[in-house]
Amino acid sequence: MPAKNLDAHLFINGQWQEGSAGKRDNVDPGNGDILGIVSLASASQVDAAIKAADAAFPAWSRTPAVHRGLLLKKVSALLAERVDELANALLLEGGKTKADAYGEAGRAIEAFGWNGEEASRVFGKVHTGIVEGSTRLSVPTALGVAAAITPWNFPAVLIARKLGAALAAGCTAVLKASEFTPYSATVIIRAIVDAGIPAGVVNLVYGDPAAVSEQLLAAPEVKIVSFTGSTHVGKLLAAQAARNLTRCVFELGGHAPVIVWEDADPERVIQVTAPAKFGTAGQSCVAPTRYLVHESLHDKIVQGLVAKAESYQLGHGLEDGTTLGPVAHAGRIAEFKALIEDAVSKGAVIETGGYQVDRPGFFFKPTILSNVPSDAKILFEEPFGPIATVQKVASLEQALEHANAAPYAFAAYLFSDSLRVRNEVVAKLNASNLGINQTAPSLPDVALGGLGNSGYGYEGGSEGVLAYTQLKLINQSAL
Numbered sequence: 001m002p003a004k005n006l007d008a009h010l011f012i013n014g015q016w017q018e019g020s021a022g023k024r025d026n027v028d029p030g031n032g033d034i035l036g037i038v039s040l041a042s043a044s045q046v047d048a049a050i051k052a053a054d055a056a057f058p059a060w061s062r063t064p065a066v067h068r069g070l071l072l073k074k075v076s077a078l079l080a081e082r083v084d085e086l087a088n089a090l091l092l093e094g095g096k097t098k099a100d101a102y103g104e105a106g107r108a109i110e111a112f113g114w115n116g117e118e119a120s121r122v123f124g125k126v127h128t129g130i131v132e133g134s135t136r137l138s139v140p141t142a143l144g145v146a147a148a149i150t151p152w153n154f155p156a157v158l159i160a161r162k163l164g165a166a167l168a169a170g171c172t173a174v175l176k177a178s179e180f181t182p183y184s185a186t187v188i189i190r191a192i193v194d195a196g197i198p199a200g201v202v203n204l205v206y207g208d209p210a211a212v213s214e215q216l217l218a219a220p221e222v223k224i225v226s227f228t229g230s231t232h233v234g235k236l237l238a239a240q241a242a243r244n245l246t247r248c249v250f251e252l253g254g255h256a257p258v259i260v261w262e263d264a265d266p267e268r269v270i271q272v273t274a275p276a277k278f279g280t281a282g283q284s285c286v287a288p289t290r291y292l293v294h295e296s297l298h299d300k301i302v303q304g305l306v307a308k309a310e311s312y313q314l315g316h317g318l319e320d321g322t323t324l325g326p327v328a329h330a331g332r333i334a335e336f337k338a339l340i341e342d343a344v345s346k347g348a349v350i351e352t353g354g355y356q357v358d359r360p361g362f363f364f365k366p367t368i369l370s371n372v373p374s375d376a377k378i379l380f381e382e383p384f385g386p387i388a389t390v391q392k393v394a395s396l397e398q399a400l401e402h403a404n405a406a407p408y409a410f411a412a413y414l415f416s417d418s419l420r421v422r423n424e425v426v427a428k429l430n431a432s433n434l435g436i437n438q439t440a441p442s443l444p445d446v447a448l449g450g451l452g453n454s455g456y457g458y459e460g461g462s463e464g465v466l467a468y469t470q471l472k473l474i475n476q477s478a479l
């Protein structure tokens, strides 16, 4: 494994630089070690990043799309060559297991590659006009500077999705990456530089998140903000974006229900959902969390989940045999405990787990709660960790009622072979990404976005690239 010197600096107008607002530690959540420092940007450095992106925009947006695409594919190829370095960063600062770290690195590589292909598929339409011989052209036109604000749970793939789509469309960008996982962003920016993407096209800052975001959204040069993170911060940013009517693509929280119908195979339910539940220590917006199980299968599902939860080997990603890593920071554990305490005080039963593991770092024992009452907070607030709840349901109506009770509408799962059940769930379940007898991955080639408190707009697919464009209508008379 490469050395642990994971210092992360700002990258502004083609220059790596230290932050004028000081630095903070880059901490390994798996043991509390200091991995390096994170440079924090001052307001004037954030301003310089915005100005650099704005200055680079005219030339970048005029660069032929096929050439932009080639550069993005080169970023993908360079990251593939450097996959060990990227996976190492994800493992150390992101607390991932080796399998999760390489899995995410692969998805980031794929996202740059796919957006590189998509760059030359961004095209308009020609309609006839209303005057004889005239035409109307509908032309996707790059918006300008994009602000990309990303979280720590999938720091590489979420940066790749945002920068890949923005650059493919012809936008330039200021990336505010998570201060909890800064070096993953550094590895990606180095690949962008080495691929030959010109100075100013992508700029990277870290800092005081609230102050940096406020400044990015107040800047008239910033035409779109793409944010992945919590619903709470998303709402703050939406209010700030309203001032300049800055466009928003918001991928926010999720709290996925899993409806297990009476004809489902319980073993398959566990086999399919457990990796999605406990991968990245449950810190995933598509993690299956609220199991709503037909009463005839309830006990089997609880037993299966408990056995699976207890089978994980908690540890640092560098330790042999680790299958479940730490959570991001101490604050996460305090939130888990509060949610579990609330549920138990209302009658929930801890079937397994429910406590922080006594070892350095931030480890939480995989937890299964049964008999969770409908007013428990954990059913409405995403735990965003290795915790699943199980509720018994007697009818599909009851399952749908529980599933739709949470304010989020992102991923959801159904296990049933009945066409009637599938049709009813598809029609009535408030979800934007439904996995039926399988998982619900976010892949680069198909648009995915949230509803309700899970956000709005799309990432992935042609829609994800077009989000960074304005359709310009040109009404053209005959010559």
Ligand code: NAD
Pocket (backbone or CB within 6 Å): 149, 150, 151, 152, 153, 154, 176, 177, 178, 179, 209, 210, 211, 213, 214, 228, 229, 230, 231, 233, 234, 236, 250, 251, 252, 253, 254, 284, 285, 382, 384, 410, 450, 454, 455
């Ligand atoms: P977060 O909202 O705390 O942070 C996300 C980003 O916003 C980070 O860069 C952070 O520094 C910044 N930020 C934090 N506080 C801010 C503030 N007050 N003002 C402006 N910016 C601020 O989220 P997180 O804890 O890093 O990530 C977890 C969240 O992300 C979960 O809610 C999860 O569901 C969500 N998520 C959603 C998706 C999706 O596709 N829908 C994918 C991954 C994660």
